[in-house]
Amino acid sequence: MARDDARGARQSLGEWVAAGIRRLIADQGLQPGDRLPTEQELALRFGVSRLSVREATRTLNFLGIIRAAPRRGLTVGQFDMARIAEIVGYHHVLAAYPGRQLVQARLVVEVGALPFVAAGVAAQPGLLERLCELAEATEADTPDDRFIDAEIAFHRALVESSGIAPLVLFSDLLEAFFRRFHARVVAHRREAGVLQHRQLVELLGAGRQAEAEALLRGHLASFLAETEPPGRDGLGSPPGPSVAGGRTQATDWT
16 A cells, blocks of 8 residues: 555654554564664655654654663653643643533543442552542632642542553543633532532442442532533433432432
């Protein structure tokens, strides 16, 4: 296949080469530290100039996928999840996704992670202690910026407690979410947010996973209700009940 046919119309030559290098690593089952072909060899392999190869390797090096070192050449790197998370979070802000999609993404990621969080908390008491510290770190009268920072820190720690590293990538959409809903969180959700974080930690500590999931779903669904009336998103009925004081209650969609 011709090179121009193999790459998409909007894909630069450097991007095409970078994709080829990623495929090479996957197809050959290379591991961190394994040697890669030289720039010259890659240029011949892909039929491009060394300049295009260098553009591709710079991108992959930035992401941690490969490493370039003097006298050692190119080697497979250790994927840098933290750096990818930073890029993904920035992308969410730039792309200006509809607020409803940000809420739906949080529902999928955070509620989906909660069974693994519950298992992690049961196996590692330190996780529960960390969540408890973060939940207790704010009060309703905490200054606005610190309150938002604490909200982000709590929910990020919640996802991290699942022990599923790739989910941390998507937890950084929290930054975009709180940029979008900052005013609403500050003006209307202080007391409820503080209380629900503490209730969530208590439920996880008591092993009451179903109630914890219901509480978290209701906590997030209240934002979904504000973006559009239920039933118009193709997802069916509202995401579910909330829990207050250990009792399951219907989510208030009004």
